[in-house]
Amino acid sequence: MRILKRLCKWLITLSLIGVLTGAIAFAGVFYYFSPELPDVQTLRDVQFQTPLRIYSSDDKLIAEFGEKKRAPVSFDQIPDDFVKALQAAEDARFFDHFGIDIKGLSRAALQLASTGSIQSGGSTITMQVAKNFFLTREQTFRRKFIEILLALQIEQELNKQEILELYVNQIYLGHRAYGIRAAANTYYGKNLDELSLAQLAMIAGLPKAPSAFNPITNPDRAEERRNWILGRMLLLGYISQAAHDEAVAAPVTARYHRSDIELDAPYIAEMIRQQLYARYGDALYTDGYRVWATVDSRMQAEATLALRRGLLDYTDRHGYRGAEASLDLATLNHEDQLSALRQHTAFAGLEPALVLEVSADGAQLMLSSGEEASLGWDGIKWARPYRSVHWTGPEPKRPADVVARGDIIRVMPNDEGQLRLTQMPEVQGALVALNPQDGAVRALAGGFSFYHNKFNRATQAYRQPGSNIKPFLYTAALENGFTPASIINDAPVVFHDVSLEGAWRPENDNGKFNGPTRLREALFRSRNLVSIRLMRALGIEQAREFILRFGFEPDKFPGNLSLSLGSASATPLQVARGYAALANGGFLVDPYLIARIENADGQLLLQAAPVQACPECPETAAPTQADTLATAASAATSDSADTANDSSLTTHLLPPEQLTDATRPAPRIISPRNAFLIYDVMRDVITRGTGSRARVLERTDLAGKTGTTNEQKDVWFSGFSPDLVATTWVGFDQPSPLGRGEYGSSRALPIWIDFMEEALQDMPDNPPAVPNGIVRVRIDPATGKRAYSGQKNAMYEYFRSEDVPRETARSPAQQMEAPATEAIFGY
Structure with missing residues (x-):
């Protein structure tokens, strides 16, 4: 008995000595490494590298910019099944230990003793947090000791929920996904709370080796690890046998999902990225900024589609240019054929395809996915051969007239889902829509495909506007004493002007002249000779300065008569x-x-505070022409730091402390009565002029103007209601003729109509109200004078009250009695 007591006493003493020795050793290790230990308090203020995200005004994700895809979550957003799966995979005693797992470390030590190398680190989740945030990944005893010390400190400073939150947001899970929310989106295209138990277990298996256990690149090994984790969850009592069996039987459904982009608007995204990079630099891609654009997702989607449809329609109308490439299929095996096909990228839904066989009723294709598909005669027979922009060849009689075996072509589905032969457009275009009340960009498409050509024609392409310039000139005329009923002579004229390099003989588009013409009719019929005479009557420089009020760049506007036609x-x-x-x-x-x-x-951080149209706001003194010219010029070039050298966009972003409820009124550049008159005149462009195709929209508040330049190199349509203004342009990047029959009315206007039909759906018809000082008077359409009593062809016209015609037109009887020549403006 004495021997037993002595033995126990001896063992207790040895244990105490061992504990004391261990404590002294630990203290020594801590003292030795403490100078190298970082401050774990910094974990409370950790800033995860999170990408820039850009949203539409109605919260649709447009783009994500950043090397690391991450969307941090809080602990209460982590599914409980994922916490259990992570414990089963990484650290079953996470909620019980104090930062290190003695059993795990002992197991690692035994492996080291038996094999002579480190097989596993025995790391807890807390130790992995220490490693991920503070240490390198080298496997050395020194790093392991520091890792253990840091884990103990972390457990003293943070609770388990905070530690787990740090871990699940920091870990790399493959395919640029950092954190579990990004992984859920990358592999399954879902939110965390939408994932099944099998999918959560799959993600929980990734931290150990994101490449080896990746469900996309290595699905078999990923499934094996997933099932092992599910088995561990069952063994630990985390899930039932039924839940285990169902999850194990689930197929591997992971596939690569790009960021959950909800709105295709890459031109918008790039414009915003450029503006913000000028402000934030490289921090833009890591600091988690979220930006809301002014664009409306419905309008933006329709703008993209309308422009693409219009450009494809032009392309088809001018004939098929042939295959993009041709292969000798006899010399290539299937893999070589597929590899060659995949050198051609799909753009805007136009898929590359390889013609395998051609038959009497169509062609057999191979798509870049490796699948085979059929192209029927109905999808081919449109393809007259392209000869020039003016001519096409004869209609094809059979598929072999268009395609051949080995051709690489492009196809897209039609409305019925059947493939149709198509081709990449060489022509380009742009569409931009604004809220006219404050300038907010509601939709913008800068070309057929951003990924094919990143040049943004909506903001970077300086082109001749042609007759799109005429409304500004006519507004200048109205501001300087002309009325919608003023008579101007539409007749031939020859100018000898040194600035125009010799004689200039301008003509109307149709080569005809109408003689004396009312200003209203001249605009809706787009009479060139009338515009020239108006500019001469106003004076070239005075007219130019007035047009520059509308925000154009002075150095882009010539000081000669050609400006009246949009040069x-x-x-x-x-x-x-x-x-x-x-x-x-x-x-x-x-x-x-x-x-x-x-x-x-x-x-x-910042919010837009734009200037706004504000008829009710107190008006300051009317700006002089010099003032408005300076305002327009400065507005076109201001705030380059915010616009990233995009001189036509300003943001007016203010921090919260500078925001007020007060309206910031925009400068008034034309009077209310003048604005009403030109609006009303331009409504006739829609109802009975060059824009009459837009009557299909069945609205009374639309106004606009077509535009076509010499040789039809640029075609335009700009139109508006009080709630939305949109401009469309079509042309080649290197200016050249678009071909016979291509005008603003036939090429740009249909795109505008296509867009506005959708964009205006929720906007009630809203014609402008008649302002004070405007009166409506019956006039003689031939002379612009007051109509005589009983005149049957009289028409109503709006005038400023002081400009109402004083003279009355003579009746036929009066003309017979005393014929006279009517005075007209003959400039």
């Missing part, structure tokens, strides 16, 4: 801005694209 240069966005002033009652608004910016925590 200036402007971008579609600038043209739309000018038309916005005609739509909103005469105010110059600034286009802007960013509505607000928030940080990763949802705190508002």
Whole structure:
């Protein structure tokens, strides 16, 4: 008995000595490594690298920019099944230990002793947090000791929920996905709370080796690890046998999902990225900024589709240019054929395809996915051969007249889902839509496909606007004493002007002349000779300065008579801005694209405070022509830091403390009465002029103007209601003729109609109200004078009250009695 007591006493003493020795050793290790230990308090303020996300005004994700795909979650957003799966895979005693797992470390030590190398680190989740945030991945004893010490400190400073939250947001899970929310989106295209037990277990298996156990690149090994985790969950009592069996039987459904982009608007995304990079630099891609654009997702989607449909329609109309490439199939095996086909990228839904066989009723194709598909005669027979922009060849009689074995072509599904032969357009275009009341960009498409050509024609292409410039000239005329009933002579004229390099003989588009013409009719019929005479009557420089009020760049606008026909240069966005002033009652608004910016925590950083059309706001002294010219010029070039050298966009972003409820009124550049008169005149462009195709929209509030330049190199249509203004342009990037029959009315207007039909659906018909000082009078359409009593062909016309015609037209009887020559403006 004494021996037993002595033995126990001896063992207790040895244990105490061992504990004391261990404590001293641990203290020594801690003292030795403590100078190298970082401050774990920094984990409370950790900033996860989170990408920039851009949203539409109605919260649709447009783009994500950043090397790491991450969307941090809080602990209460983590599914309980995932927590259990993670414990089963990484650290079953996570909620019980104090940062290190003695059993796990002992097991690792035994493996080291038996094999002579480190097989596993025995790491807990807390130790992995220490490693991921503070240490390298090298496998050395020194790093392991530091890892253990840091884990113990972390457990002292943070609770288990905070530690787990850090872990699940930091870990790399393959395919650029950092954190479990990003992984859920990357592999399954779902939110965390939408994943099944099998899918959660699959993600829980990734931290150990994201490449080896990846369900996309290595599905068999990924399934094996998933099932092992599910078995561990069953063994630990986390799930029932039924839940285990169902999850194990589930197929591997993971596939690569790009960021959950909900709205295709890459031109918008790139414009915003450029603007913000000028402000934030590289932090833009890591600090989790969230940006809301002014674009409406429905309008943006329709703008993209309308422009693409219009450009494809032009392309088809001018004939098929032939295969993009041809292969000798006899010399290539299937893999070589597929590899060659995949060198051709799909753009805007136009898929590359390889012609395998051609038959009497169609062709057999191989798609870039490796699948085979059929192209029927109905999808081929449209393809007359292209000869030039003016001519096409004869109609094809059989598929072999169009395609041949080995051709690489492009196809797209038609409305019935059947494949149709198509081709990449060489022609380009742009569409931009603004809210005319404050300049917010509601939709913008800068070309057929951003991924094919990133040049943004809506903001970067300076093209001649042609007759799209005429409304501004006519507004200048109205501002200087002309009325919609003023008579101008539409007759031939020859100018000898040194600035125009010799004699100039302008003509109307149709080569005809109508003689004395009312100003209203001249605009809706787009009479070139009338425009020239108006500019001469106003004076070239005075007319030019007035047009520049609408926000154009002075150095792009020539100081000669050709300006009256649109020989200036402007971008579609600038043209739309000018038309916005005609739509909103005469105010110059600034286009802007960013509505607000928030940080990763949802705190508002900046919000747009645009100038707005405000008829009710107190008016300052009317600006002089010099003042408005300076305002337009400065607006076109201001705030380059915010616009990233995009001189036509300003953002007016302000921090919250500078925001007020007060309206910031836009400068008035034309009077309310003048604005009404030009709006009403331009409504006739829709009802009975060059834009009459737009009557299909069945609205009374639409106004606009077509535009076509010499040789039909640029075609335009700009139109508006009080609630929306949109400009469309079509042309080649290197200016050249579009071909016979291609005018603003036949090529740009259909795109505008296609867009506006959808965009205006929720906007009630809203014609402008008649302002005070405007009266409606019956006139003689031939002379513009007051109609005589009983005149049957009299028409109503609007006038400023002081401009109502004083003279009355003579009746036929009076003309017979005393014939006289009517005076007209003969400039």
